[in-house]
Amino acid sequence: xxxxxxxxxxxxxxxxxxxxxxxxxxxxxxxxxxxxxxxxxxxxxxxxxxxxxxxxxxxxxxxxxxxxxxxxxxxxxxxxxxxxxxxxxxxxxxxxxxxxxxxxxxxxxxxxxxxxxxxxxxxxxxxxxxxxxxxxxxxxxxxxxxxxxxxxxxxxxxxxxxxxxxxxxxxxxxxxx
Amino acid sequence: xxxxxxxxxxxxxxxxxxxxxxxxxxxxxxxxxxxxxxxxxxxxxxxxxxxxxxxxxxxxxxxxxxxxxxxxxxxxxxxxxxxxxxxxxxxxxxxxxxxxxxxxxxxxxxxxxxxxxxxxxxxxxxxxxxxxxxxxxxxxxxxxxxxxxxxxxxxxxxxxxxxxxxxxxxxxxxxxxxxxxxxxxxxxxxxxxxxxxxxxxxxxxxxxxxxxxxxxxxxxxxxxxxxxxxxxxxxxxxxxxxxxxxxxxxxxxxxxxxxxxxxxxxxxxxxxxxxxxxxxxxxxxxxxxxxxxxxxxxxxxxxxxxxxxxxxxxxxxxxxxxxxxxxxxxxxxxxxxxxxxxx
Numbered sequence: 001x002x003x004x005x006x007x008x009x010x011x012x013x014x015x016x017x018x019x020x021x022x023x024x025x026x027x028x029x030x031x032x033x034x035x036x037x038x039x040x041x042x043x044x045x046x047x048x049x050x051x052x053x054x055x056x057x058x059x060x061x062x063x064x065x066x067x068x069x070x071x072x073x074x075x076x077x078x079x080x081x082x083x084x085x086x087x088x089x090x091x092x093x094x095x096x097x098x099x100x101x102x103x104x105x106x107x108x109x110x111x112x113x114x115x116x117x118x119x120x121x122x123x124x125x126x127x128x129x130x131x132x133x134x135x136x137x138x139x140x141x142x143x144x145x146x147x148x149x150x151x152x153x154x155x156x157x158x159x160x161x162x163x164x165x166x167x168x169x170x171x172x173x174x175x176x177x
Numbered sequence: 178x179x180x181x182x183x184x185x186x187x188x189x190x191x192x193x194x195x196x197x198x199x200x201x202x203x204x205x206x207x208x209x210x211x212x213x214x215x216x217x218x219x220x221x222x223x224x225x226x227x228x229x230x231x232x233x234x235x236x237x238x239x240x241x242x243x244x245x246x247x248x249x250x251x252x253x254x255x256x257x258x259x260x261x262x263x264x265x266x267x268x269x270x271x272x273x274x275x276x277x278x279x280x281x282x283x284x285x286x287x288x289x290x291x292x293x294x295x296x297x298x299x300x301x302x303x304x305x306x307x308x309x310x311x312x313x314x315x316x317x318x319x320x321x322x323x324x325x326x327x328x329x330x331x332x333x334x335x336x337x338x339x340x341x342x343x344x345x346x347x348x349x350x351x352x353x354x355x356x357x358x359x360x361x362x363x364x365x366x367x368x369x370x371x372x373x374x375x376x377x378x379x380x381x382x383x384x385x386x387x388x389x390x391x392x393x394x395x396x397x398x399x400x401x402x403x404x405x406x407x408x409x410x411x412x413x414x415x416x417x418x419x420x421x422x423x424x425x426x427x428x429x430x431x432x433x434x435x436x437x438x439x440x441x442x443x444x445x446x447x448x449x450x451x452x453x454x455x456x457x458x459x460x461x462x463x464x465x466x467x468x469x470x471x472x473x474x475x476x477x478x479x480x481x482x483x484x485x486x487x488x489x490x491x492x493x494x495x496x497x498x499x500x501x502x503x504x505x506x507x508x509x510x511x512x513x514x515x516x517x518x519x520x
Contacts (some may be wrong), residue, residue: 003307003512003520005246005270006284008300008520013238014178113179 104132109158118142120161123152130159138163181206187519188230189431189509191292192247194330194350197226200506201233211445223293230297243301244294245308245505248286253278253306253335253345255465272304280304287336295455299318301513305333306345308508312477313337323496325453328505329480332449332490334456336471344465350445360395435497446485469495477503 001007014022018133094113102108102122110121118138122132127149140171142163150158181282184205196218203210217226230346234240250269257273259281270287282304291299308316313324317337328350335345368385453474461467474496476486486499492514 001272001301001516003272003280003303003311004243004301005272005280005287005301005304006299008241008517011239013183015238118267120382158373 012135045062100136101134103129105129106134116165116167118161118163120159122161123156123158124149125156127157135161141165180239183239184210184237186233186237187513187517188233188240189506189512189513190226190230190242190244190326191505191509192245192330193328193446195222197222198506199226199230200510219474220294221363225465227294227296235296241300242294242297243303243509243516244290244299245509246282246287246290246302246304247330248282249347250283250286251281251304252347253280253304253342255341255343260283274342275340277340280306291413298339301516303509303512305331305347307512308340308503309333309335309477310337310469310506311343311512312406312503313475314473320470321469322475323453323457325449325476326477326503327478327480329484332452333384334408336460336465338396338469343469344456344460345464346452346456346459350448403435442505445480446489449486450489450493454494458492471497473497476500479503479505 034087091113098111098113098118106122106124108120108122112119124134130147130149135145135147138161143166144164149158150160152158184203185203187202189200189202191200196216199215199216199217201211201213203212215226215229217229219225229241234242256278257276259267260271260273260279268284269281270284274280282302283290287302290302307327309324309326312326316322317324318340321336321343324335324337328352332348332350333345334348337345375484401509457471461470474490476498478500481502484500487500488500490496
């Protein structure tokens with residue numbers, strides 16, 4: 001102090017009432033700020049979680065798509081397998097039927113069975129045996145039947161029987177089955 | 178930080194012989210909002226004033242209460258050598274001014290004053306010599322002269338030479354309610370006021386002076402200067418002798434209050450004249466003089482009755498006298514503001 005013999009008392013700018021008001025005001029502000037920060041954090045966490053879920057959803061969709069493709073592929077394979085099984089069964093039945101057709105007197109050397117044709121190689125004691133016991137059933141099955149005979153030393157005949165099914169016949173045959 | 182929200186209230190208390198002048202200035206961000214003055218007199222003046230001030234200081238927590246020190250044991254002296262040791266040695270509070278001179282006041286009186294205003298508190302206690310220094314700031318740096326502050330209940334005299342205080346003395350005019358007790362208590366351990374001791378040693382006492390012929394100063398002035406007309410000082414002996422007669426007459430004659438006031442003014446002016454005369458006498462006879470002589474007296478008149486004093490000084494001591502009317506409230510407020518700015 002330059003002129004005063006005493007120094008001024010410290011001034012309490014904030015009175016008791018004002019201090020109380022400020023305290024509650026500050027507490028309110030802190031609570032508001034805290035709530036805001038909590039909500040902000042929660043919003044951020046929710047957005048992050050939503051992005052994560054969206055990413056996971058996209059990943060799952062991709063997986064589902066891949067699995068769909070695999071299922072289709074498997075279904076196709078199943079169909080193919082079933083078709084093969086059916087074909088094998090048909091083939092087996094056809095072969096059994098073929099062998100049932102062949103009489104005991106005729107000896108088959110070779111048979112080439114295809115989807116619409118059957119070519120038989122064998123020997124027959126004579127032509128009549130073949131004509132009545134094998135050729136007749138074959139003609140009832142196939143549309144076109146061609147037979148060639150070759151005499152062999154023991155008096156028997158070697159034959160080659162080519163039998164063909166036309167497309168319509170095949171369809172009709174499948175429908176019959 | 179939040180001080181700008183509040184009004185600043187500066188309160189100046191001027192004790193005036195048992196009465197009080199109060200000045201209240203309200204500022205906000207250095208802008209004057211209001212200025213109010215009140216005067217309290219009568220037996221309950223102090224209590225009434227405190228009640229009023231308590232209401233005022235409730236308006237803002239940022240208030241400063243300044244008071245002009247009414248203590249008897251105060252003064253100023255040249256040099257700051259006693260500044261650091263005065264507290265321990267003599268029970269005086271000192272303030273060093275510019276490293277050249279110091280203000281002092283009795284610690285006991287300051288404590289008593291603080292105790293007296295404990296219900297509202299005090300922030301600044303100013304010496305009358307600070308008022309003189311501030312009020313005559315444009316004059317004290319211009320040369321050697323005598324400066325005085327005339328209040329109703331005290332008279333402060335100081336010699337300044339180019340802004341440096343050479344000698345000073347504080348005279349109480351009348352004993353009043355608080356001063357008597359202060360005076361009684363302050364006799365213990367207060368001795369910084371070397372001027373008072375020296376003055377008593379010189380044997381100058383108002384009671385002992387019956388006429389100006391008895392004053393040693395006249396002889397000293399005769400020795401020290403070429404002034405030959407000092408004999409005319411006898412002309413004013415009427416103010417000492419006749420004053421008693423007037424007082425006696427006042428008892429029997431129905432004087433109006435104006436006449437009483439006028440007579441009181443005459444008496445006070447003469448008393449102040451005697452104080453100046455006594456101070457000059459001591460100064461010229463002391464080591465402070467250094468062959469310097471006072472030609473001009475600047476008087477700050479706080480009570481508005483300095484006309485006779487001017488005439489006495491001019492006619493009896495041949496001094497150039499300049500009297501300025503001073504508003505003590507404004508000056509104390511101004512000092513308080515300057516102190517507050519430095520906080």
